[in-house]
Amino acid sequence: xxxxxxxxxxxxxxxxxxxxxxxxxxxxxxxxxxxxxxxxxxxxxxxxxxxxxxxxxxxxxxxxxxxxxxxxxxxxxxxxxxxxxxxxxxxxxxxxxxxxxxxxxxxxxxxxxxxxxxxxxxxxxxxxxxxxxxxxxxxxxxxxxxxxxxxxxxxxxxxxxxxxxxxxxxxxxxxxxxxxxxxxxxxxxxxxxxxxxxxxxxxxxxxxxxxxxxxxxxxxxxxxxxxxxxxxxxxxxxxxxxxxxxxxxxxxxxxxxxxxxxxxxxxxxxxxxxxxxxxxxxxxxxxxxxxxxxxxxxxxxxxxxxxxxxxxxxxxxxxxxxxxxxxxxxxxxxxxxxxxxxxxxxxxxxxx
Amino acid sequence: xxxxxxxxxxxxxxxxxxxxxxxxxxxxxxxxxxxxxxxxxxxxxxxxxxxxxxxxxxxxxxxxxxxxxxxxxxxxxxxxxxxxxxxxxxxxxxxxxxxxxxxxxxxxxxxxxxxxxxxxxxxxxxxxxxxxxxxxxxxxxxxxxxxxxxxxxxxxxxxxxxxxxxxxxxxxxxxxxxxxxxxxxxxxxxxxxxxxxxxxxxxxxxxxxxxxxxxxxxxxxxxxxxxxxxxxxxxxxxxxxxxxxxxxxxxxxxxxxxxxxxxxxxxxxxxxxxxxxxxxxxxxxxxxxxxxxxxxxxxxxxxxxxxxxxxxxxxxxxxxxxxxxxxxxxxxxxxxxxxxxxxxxxxxxxxxxxxxxxxxxxxxxxxxxxxxxxxxxxxxxxxxxxxxxxxxxxxxxxxxxxxxxxxxxxxxxxxxxxxxxxxxxxxxxxxxxxxxxxxxxxxxxxxxxxxxxxxxxxxxxxxxxxxxxxxxxxxxxxxxxxxxxxxxxxxxxxxxxxxxxxxxxxxxxxxxxxxxxxxxxxxxxxxxxxxxxxxxxxxxxxxxxxxxxxxxxxxxxxxxxxxxxxxxxxxxxxxxxxxxxxxxxxxxxxxxxxxxx
Numbered sequence: 012x013x014x015x016x017x018x019x020x021x022x023x024x025x026x027x028x029x030x031x032x033x034x035x036x037x038x039x040x041x042x043x044x045x046x047x048x049x050x051x052x053x054x055x056x057x058x059x060x061x062x063x064x065x066x067x068x069x070x071x072x073x074x075x076x077x078x079x080x081x082x083x084x085x086x087x088x089x090x091x092x093x094x095x096x097x098x099x100x101x102x103x104x105x106x107x108x109x110x111x112x113x114x115x116x117x118x119x120x121x122x123x124x125x126x127x128x129x130x131x132x133x134x135x136x137x138x139x140x141x142x143x144x145x146x147x148x149x150x151x152x153x154x155x156x157x158x159x160x161x162x163x164x165x166x167x168x169x170x171x172x173x174x175x176x177x178x179x180x181x182x183x184x185x186x187x188x189x190x191x192x193x194x195x196x197x198x199x200x201x202x203x204x205x206x207x208x209x210x211x212x213x214x215x216x217x218x219x220x221x222x223x224x225x226x227x228x229x230x231x232x233x234x235x236x237x238x239x240x241x242x243x244x245x246x247x248x249x250x251x252x253x254x255x256x257x258x259x260x261x262x263x264x265x266x267x268x269x270x271x272x273x274x275x276x277x278x279x280x281x282x283x284x285x286x287x288x289x290x291x292x293x294x295x296x297x298x299x300x301x302x303x304x305x306x307x308x309x310x311x312x313x314x315x316x317x318x319x320x321x322x323x324x325x326x327x328x329x330x331x332x333x334x335x336x337x338x339x340x341x342x343x344x345x346x347x348x349x350x351x352x353x354x355x356x357x358x359x360x361x362x363x
Numbered sequence: 364x365x366x367x368x369x370x371x372x373x374x375x376x377x378x379x380x381x382x383x384x385x386x387x388x389x390x391x392x393x394x395x396x397x398x399x400x401x402x403x404x405x406x407x408x409x410x411x412x413x414x415x416x417x418x419x420x421x422x423x424x425x426x427x428x429x430x431x432x433x434x435x436x437x438x439x440x441x442x443x444x445x446x447x448x449x450x451x452x453x454x455x456x457x458x459x460x461x462x463x464x465x466x467x468x469x470x471x472x473x474x475x476x477x478x479x480x481x482x483x484x485x486x487x488x489x490x491x492x493x494x495x496x497x498x499x500x501x502x503x504x505x506x507x508x509x510x511x512x513x514x515x516x517x518x519x520x521x522x523x524x525x526x527x528x529x530x531x532x533x534x535x536x537x538x539x540x541x542x543x544x545x546x547x548x549x550x551x552x553x554x555x556x557x558x559x560x561x562x563x564x565x566x567x568x569x570x571x572x573x574x575x576x577x578x579x580x581x582x583x584x585x586x587x588x589x590x591x592x593x594x595x596x597x598x599x600x601x602x603x604x605x606x607x608x609x610x611x612x613x614x615x616x617x618x619x620x621x622x623x624x625x626x627x628x629x630x631x632x633x634x635x636x637x638x639x640x641x642x643x644x645x646x647x648x649x650x651x652x653x654x655x656x657x658x659x660x661x662x663x664x665x666x667x668x669x670x671x672x673x674x675x676x677x678x679x680x681x682x683x684x685x686x687x688x689x690x691x692x693x694x695x696x697x698x699x700x701x702x703x704x705x706x707x708x709x710x711x712x713x714x715x716x717x718x719x720x721x722x723x724x725x726x727x728x729x730x731x732x733x734x735x736x737x738x739x740x741x742x743x744x745x746x747x748x749x750x751x752x753x754x755x756x757x758x759x760x761x762x763x764x765x766x767x768x769x770x771x772x773x774x775x776x777x778x779x780x781x782x783x784x785x786x787x788x789x790x791x792x793x794x795x796x797x798x799x800x801x802x803x804x805x806x807x808x809x810x811x812x813x814x815x816x817x818x819x820x821x822x823x824x825x826x827x828x829x830x831x832x833x834x835x836x837x838x839x840x841x842x843x844x845x846x847x848x849x850x851x852x853x854x855x856x857x858x859x860x861x862x863x864x865x866x867x868x869x870x871x872x873x874x875x876x877x878x879x880x881x882x883x884x885x886x887x888x889x890x891x892x893x894x895x896x897x898x899x900x901x902x903x904x905x906x907x908x909x910x911x912x913x914x915x916x917x918x919x920x921x922x923x924x925x926x927x928x929x930x931x932x933x934x935x936x937x938x939x940x941x942x943x944x945x946x947x948x949x950x951x952x953x954x955x956x957x958x959x960x
Contacts, residue, residue, distance in 0.1 A: 069491065081507070178690075178736050196631040198583040200590050200603075201624040204610060208617050258779040262842075264732055265772040266794045267763035280784035306591060307610065318591050322510055355784065356829050 055352055063345055070337040075119050077333070078326045079112070089132050089327075128334070129327035133319070138331035141316060146335065148222060149312030152304065153297050155228065156236035160293060164240045165286060168247025173274065175248070176255050187248075191241035199300040203234040203307040220309040235304045239293040246289045247282065254281045283354040291347035295340050376645065383644040392640045395633030402449035414443040425616050432618040435608060444605060445622045451601040452627065455594075456582030459516045463523025463581070464574045468563075470524060471531020475539060475562065476554050486532055492525035500525075501588070515594040519584055523577050530573055534566040568645040575638035579631045586627045602627040674743040674750070678705040679852050679885045680729065683742040683752075687724045690736050699724050700909040706853065711879065711886040713896035713917070715933070716906035722889045723775075725906070726855050729887070730772055731759045746770060747852055764798040768849030771884075773875075775858035777838035781830040787841050788814075788826025794848040806848075813844040817874045836867035843874055851884045858890055872899060893937060897921050905930045 086102040087094065094102075103109055107118050122128070128138035175184040194202070210230060211219040217229045254260060255278065263277040305314025313332070320328035383389040418438035425433045432442040470489065474482030492500070501518040508514025538544060539562065547557050588594030589603030597604070602623040609620030674681035687699035699721040706712050714722045728739045731751055741752040747769055749762060759766075774780040782790055792810035796803060807826070814822035817840040830838055839859060846854055856875060860868040876899070879886050890896050896903055897917040905913035905927065913930040925931050 066491070177734060192635070193628070193632060196579065196583070196635050197628045198587055198631070200587060200606065201628050204606060204613070204620050204624045207610075207613060208621060212614060212617060258774060258776060259782040261727075261732060262772070262774055262780045262845075263782065263793075265730060265767075265774075266797060266845075267760075267767035268793070268797050272797075277782055277785070281782070283784075302591065303587060318593065321593050357783065357831055 052352075059345065059348060059352075063341060066341050067338065070341070071120065071123065071334065072116075074330050074334045074337070075116060078330050079115075081326065089130070123334075128331040131320075131328045132325045133323040133328070138327050141328065142313070142331055142335055145311070145313045145316050147312075148310060149301050149305065149314070152228065152231045152235055152310065152312070153294075153301055155232045156239070156297055156300075157294055159232060159236040160239045160243055161290065163236075164243030164290075165247055165282075167240075168244040168286075169251050169274075169279075169282070171244065172248040172251025172255065176252050187244075191245050194237055194241040195245060197238060198303070199234060199238060200303040200307060202237050203230075203304055206230050206234050207307070222311055231304050231308045231310055234307070235297060235300050238300070239296065243286070243290060243293060247286055250282050250285045251278065254278050257281070280354065284351050287347050287351050287354075291344055294343045294347075298336055298339070380644045383640050386640075388636055389640040389643075392633060392636035395629070396637050399449065399453060399630055399633055402446060403453040404450070406446045407450050410443045410447055414439060414447040423612060423615055426618060432622050433616040435619055436612065441605075441609070441616075441619050441622055444600065445602065445626050448601050448605055448623065449626070449630075451595060451599060452582060452586060452603070452630065455512060455516050455585045455601065456578060459519035459581040459585060460523065460574060460578040462517065462520030463577060464527050464570065466520070467524045467527025468531055468570060471528035472535060472558055472562070474532060475535050475558055489525050489528045489532065493529045501584075510593045510596070512595045512599065515585060515588045519581050519588070522584075523581065527570070527573065527577065530569065531566060534569055535562055538562050538565045572638050572642040572645065575634060575641060579634035579638065582634060583627055583631045602630075674745040675705040675707075677707065678745070679708045679710075679747055680706040680887070681743060681745040682725075682729060683744075685725065685728055685739070685741040685744065687721070687728050687733060688738045688740075698909050699728065702906075702909075702911050704904055704911060704914065706885050706887060708852070709879075709883050709885055710902065711888060711900040713888045713890065713900035713903045714906055715889075715891060715893055715896050715903060717891060720906040721909040722891075722906050723857050726772075726857050726887065726889055730770060730855060731766065732772075767794050767798045769852045771846030771849065771851040771854050773839075773842050773846050773854060773856040773859045775861050777835055777842055777863075780842060781833075781838055783830055786827055786829055787833065790830075791826070791841060791845045791848065794845065798849065809848060810844070813847050814841065816847065816878075817841070817844045818870065819844070836863055836870060839863060839867075839871050840874055843871070843878065847878055847882070850882055853885045853887060854879060855887045856889065860892075860895070861890070868895075875899075893920075893933065905933065 086099045086106060086108060089106075090098055090102055107115055110118070126139050128142070130136065131138055131141060134141070171183070171187050174180050175187065178184075197205075207219050207230065210216045218224075218227045219230060221227060260273070260277060263273055268276075301312060302314040302317050304310065305312045306318065316328065317332055319325070320332060384393050416439060418434070421430065421434045421438040423434060423436050424430060424438075427433070430440045430442070432440075432445075435441055435444065470485065473485050477485070500522040501515075504514070504518035504521055508517050544557060544561050547561060552560075585594055586601060586603030586606070589601050590607045591603075592607065595601050595604055600608075605623035606620055606627070609616075609618075609623060613620050674683060682705075683703045685699055685702040686697055688695045688697040690696075698719070702721070702725055704712070714725065716722050724733070727733050728741075729744060729746070731744075731754075733739045744751045747765065749765065751759060751762070781787065788807055788810050791813060792803075792806040795806040795809050799806065799809075811822045811826055814826060819825050819837055819840055825833070825837075830841075833841065842859070854875070859875065860871050863871060872895070875886070878884070886900070888896060888900055893903075897920055900917055902914070902916050903920050904911050905915070905925075907927075907929045912927040913925055915925055915930070919925070920930070920934070923934065925934060
């Protein structure tokens with residue numbers, strides 16, 4: 012995921028780390044001073060934003076080609092099988108299909124900037140309107156799930172890592188591993204079904220369908236976040252094990268500090284990068300999860316639109332969804348990378 | 364030799380698999396896989412007709428004696444339908460995996476056969492696709508294939524391709540860098556031949572493990588597509604379809620939805636566990652099984668010959684009958700067995716011995732840094748008047764300031780012993796901050812002084828940098844500076860120069876020497892470099908198989924008056940200018956054999 016565009020790290024560690032003998036120090040140490048003085052954030056942000064722009068261009072081109080490469084005439088497809096030849100010809104002109112492929116491609120971009128994603132074949136509504144109307148409900152449960160995943164998964168994983176490292180508390184280890192293992196593998200729709208059974212049928216605590224009031228959010232968010240929370244907790248635990256075994260933690264223990272300080276000051280900063288990297292992947296997965304959750308709980312988000320667009324072979328709608336979700340994922344990746352850069356000095360200086 | 368190297372790994376692998384099958388997880392994975400495959404093969408034959416039988420008399424009934432889990436909207440038995448659906452669920456999941464893994468391996472290996480620039484392009488495209496979640500790819504592809512099983516299987520399979528391809532690329536790249544591939548290249552072996560003869564066999568294990576994991580997720584994803592109505596179409600059914608049919612009647616008969624839900628989850632778990640088991644079997648991860656440990660390690664009953672005396676009252680460090688044990692592969696191993704020694708105030712004592720002789724563990728035990736599950740037992744570990752032998756973790760904590768300020772540790776491998784996420788200055792200053800009053804500016808000024816003391820130029824600026832901006836020699840000097848924040852009575856230096864080149868090694872030794880003289884510290888210097896030790900220390904302890912076999916002054920050792928055969932062999936194996944270079948380099952083992960004969 013890193014190194015996608017820039018290949019060689021600009022400053023190899025050798026270039027920065029200098030000065031062995033006392034004599035050559037001042038001569039060689041200069042570049043290191045300079046590198047430290049120019050703000051590494053500027054070049055990092057520049058490189059990262061260039062990468063984002065390239066990714067967006069690739070995404071848009073792919074989305075365009077997807078529909079263009081399909082067999083069949085878009086004009087005929089949009090009008091249905093009973094359209095006359097004249098109607099189709101009018102439609103072709105309307106859609107700009109008579110122009111060259113290059114012109115059409117630029118026309119596609121132009122429309123994008125105007126928020127024009129074309130019209131749905133099945134409902135004849137503008138795709139842009141359908142998405143803007145449906146997306147907020149999906150974003151609501153997704154953002155809530157992200158918060159739950161981070162707030163529960165990270166502390167749980169760290170606590171379990173400390174409690175079960177090196178074979179301590181083996182029964183706790185066994186319980187944690189089997190429960191989170193089960194829930195990580197269980198697909199979202201299974202968790203949704205089981206949660207309906209437990210919280211709505213066996214003991215009716217929460218509503219099971221629709222979006223109405225705070226309590227209606229509980230089950231969808233639970234179903235959407237549970238697997239990812241467990242997966243993150245497992246990863247964080249494994250990373251905690253790694254860090255606790257690292258030589259530098261032994262160095263820290265030789266300084267004789269309280270456990271809390273050891274953990275928060277020496278261990279935690281080293282967990283940030285792997286945790287956020289994995290969390291970023293999980294957030295991408297939430298988009299898929301939300302389709303299932305919304306189907307099960309009749310949530311008025313993008314889920315039904317996604318399923319419907321495939322069932323109806325509604326190309327403009329699929330194209331719009333791919334574009335919007337694609338951009339969302341690129342933005343999530345951007346935020347994750349920026350957070351990692353903020354916490355981990357190595358990432359913004361040595362790699363992208 | 365050739366026979367040994369080709370046969371041995373195979374037998375070891377079989378043994379490893381057998382071992383894994385005996386662990387609870389391995390056994391469950393094996394039994395579960397057999398059951399799953401058995402169901403997929405036999406269930407449709409046995410119950411296929413019965414499961415398809417429509418019975419209008421018992422539509423949507425709850426559990427009964429005849430229908431254990433009730434019936435669906437056409438009066439068909441839910442349990443039987445779930446069992447029969449094992450075939451479709453498993454089959455389509457496996458098909459998708461097969462497509463995905465095959466294409467993935469091909470795409471992943473392309474860069475190593477194609478011209479470099481096309482290879483790089485393929486790599487870039489794969490990297491970009493990996494970042495995209497599978498659902499988007501499936502969405503993308505479902506448009507091409509349309510709804511239905513074929514489309515879903517292809518879409519799922521193609522969605523696996525980027526991950527497997529990426530894995531292959533990374534693995535291939537690491538294998539290509541290895542010596543045997545370079546050798547084959549130099550010999551002019553064609554690239555495709557290299558690929559099939561060398562690269563694919565080396566990455567096969569990892570591919571198999573990941574393919575199993577991919578199968579688990581394909582199985583659940585296929586069920587998911589069917590659940591949404593874009594996978595299998597009626598009248599065919601798999602667990603996903605059964606679940607979506609059951610969900611609508613959840614309030615009437617929960618079993619209709621829960622049974623297929625549990626089936627798909629169990630199948631996913633079985634396949635994941637299978638992947639884990641294969642991974643453990645082909646990997647080299649050591650298995651620590653605590654339950655099989657027979658009791659705790661017992662110290663040898665034989666009394667120590669002449670070291671059984673009481674701890675030396677004048678010594679800064681006095682160790683008596685130290686044992687360090689660890690659980691490994693089902694039994695306790697004791698790498699340090701009955702070590703006793705004294706270090707006088709200001710004395711420099713070297714500990715030499717080969718890797719695994721227990722040198723570093725002795726040092727860690729003295730410093731109270733051996734962690735669970737390791738066990739330390741001793742009659743006495745007296746440091747600066749306090750006996751730490753048998754102290755609980757809490758008791759040791761109450762002496763934290765003593766240990767932190769008076770005993771300083773200089774660890775080996777400066778690359779990994781400094782915290783990569785923290786600036787060097789605060790790391791050096793921390794001891795003073797913790798035990799020396801806790802004033803931040805004072806501690807950081809002291810740290811800057813100490814960094815200057817160990818010869819780091821421009822210490823103020825360097826203190827603000829991170830370890831990765833330091834060279835190896837500078838990091839090692841920073842480690843020494845870290846040990847100097849208190850007034851160390853004992854410096855324990857564990858191979859402080861091993862990772863450094865000869866010039867830097869000298870500088871570090873000079874720093875250590877100056878520091879020990881200035882602070883009047885005793886030094887416990889651990890190394891396998893006898894020349895370095897005899898040059899720096901007054902006395903040398905030789906460790907062999909966890910015991911101290913020789914306690915000798917450096918002068919006597921250099922003169923050649925060592926008594927123990929191991930020490931003699933160790934000294935004899937050091938090549939000198941007069942060593943006969945036409946003969947192979949002698950090892951300690953050669954000399955030991957000679958001595959016995």
